Amino acid sequence: MTFGRVSDLGQFIRESEPEPDVKKSKGSMFSQAMKKWVQGNTDEAQEEMAWRIAKMIVNDVMQQAQCEQPPEKVTKIFLWDPATGNQIGRVLSGHSKWITCLCWEPLHINPECRYLASASKDGSIRIWDTLMGRCDKILTSHTQSVTCVKWGGDGLLYSSSQDRTIKVWRTQDGVLCRTLQGHAHWVNTMALSTDYVLRTGAFEPAEATINPQDVSGSLAELKDKAQQRYDQVRGKEPERLVSGSDDFTLFLWRPAEDKKPLERMTGHQALINQVLFSPDTRLIASASFDKSIKLWDGRTGKYLTSLRGHVSAVYQIAWSADSRLLVSGSSDSTLKVWDAKTKKLAIDLPGHADEVYATDWSPDGQRVASGGKDKCLRIWFLLTVKAMLRPSA
CATH class of the missing domain: 1.10.287 (Helix Hairpins)
Structure with missing residues (x-):
């Protein structure tokens, strides 16, 4: 992830004048x-x-x-065995520029999870057959860098781009279903209402184990369990998608059915870095360079509250499995844990020596991982935080 492009100078350039077209002859092109x-x-x-x-x-x-020109390695995809850390299969090559995002096929669609989608700065999305080690489909309709890709639970693929659009693709044959328009600048981030259940598949977080050997059941049984969990979270309505942009706004969509947004969500005073649905789909959280996290209604997009406490840009956020807590990582070198019910700061987690670029909550809800500019990966055990938040008898 690159954050240097949003320095004070970068914001001034983008906000004052359009960027020059550098496709014309060298040395003769000047901005307006x-x-x-x-x-x-x-x-x-x-x-x-x-x-x-x-x-x-x-x-x-x-x-x-x-x-x-990007180094050769950053245009390729490597597959790894998580149990041994060894590289497996063929190296997947084909993109001509940096790869910006990866997303696996959901378990309930294919229990082998053999297909992988990749997005790139070359403006394309590729769907790879990881077992055969080859590219199965190339999706080309975006005119600029693709920033994010999401594989939905209903067989649709969603891609966002610096061309200000979101595109909806049918994964079965690669057909472009519709283009979602409305943002006035780059679309940086997207989230699906079903993201959490798609990530955890057939595995209940409360029953999580640390040993892959403990996973039992045939592929068919795992597929059925994943389908049940997905149907329960999705409900009768189609998946919802929220997008965040450099234009300081978010849009809530029902992309499988309509290309018009359900809601335009305003309030941030700087570009949006990340958006996330809570695992129970009731809330949306957004992190921004304006130093705040905002909470929104997950069904209507209505603004609920702002979580303030960071003194610099908020880069990433992550929900706990029970949707009660939210952790945020910031340029101010701290993580903060927020109580979604009281909408207040629960605890500060200082420790990094520099900006915190990445954070994630384990699916069992017991640990948070964070990494930053100080080149350190930290693991936080938050059972004590949950104990603090339990009402006294």
Whole structure:
């Protein structure tokens, strides 16, 4: 994940003028903002100096773009055995630029989980057959980098892009079903109302074990159990999807049925880094560069409250399995655990020496993992937090 692009300078550039089209000839392309500035100055010496500076800037940008070819490894996908840590199968290659997101086929659709979807800065989504080690489908309709991909439980694939759109694909044949439009800038993040049950499949978090050998049952039995859990969470309505953007807004969609949003969700004062449905689908949480986390109604998109306490940008969030607690990681080097019921800070988790870029809650709800700029991975045991939150007898 890259956060450098949203520095104060980067925000100023994007908010003031459109980015220049660098597809034109090298050294002769100038932004409209520079042209207006130069044309507004009558002093010839000042004008000549401005044009020289402009040419230097453009040449530098073009040289940087030419040098920023991704290393070969970052365009490939490696498969690993989680029990041994060894690489397995073939290396999957085909993307021409960095891979931004990966998503496995849900267990209840295919108990072998052999298919994997990848999104890339090259603007494409690829569906891979990991057993055969080859690309099965290439989905090309986005015009800019694909930022996120989600494999839904009803056989649909959702992709978001810097082209400001979300596309809905049919995974069976790769057909584009519809395009969701409404955001005014890059779509950074998406979440499905069924994300948690798709992630955990047939396995109940309360019964989780740490040994893969403890998993019992045939593939057919696991598939049936995963289907039951998915149907229970999904209910009679189709999956809902929420998207977050650089335009400071979120949209709530019912993408399997309609290309019009259910709700436009406003309130953040800076770009959205991450959105998540709670495991019970009742709440949506959004993290932003405005230093806040906001909670929304998971069915209507109605604003509920803001969680404030971080003194810098909030990068990532994660829900506990019971939907009671939310953990957030921030540029201020701390994690914070929030009580979703009281909507207050439950506990501070200092310890990182620098920005916290990633955090996740274990499906059994007992541990939180975090990683950051200090190159440290920390594991937090939060049973004591839950004990603190239990009402006294």
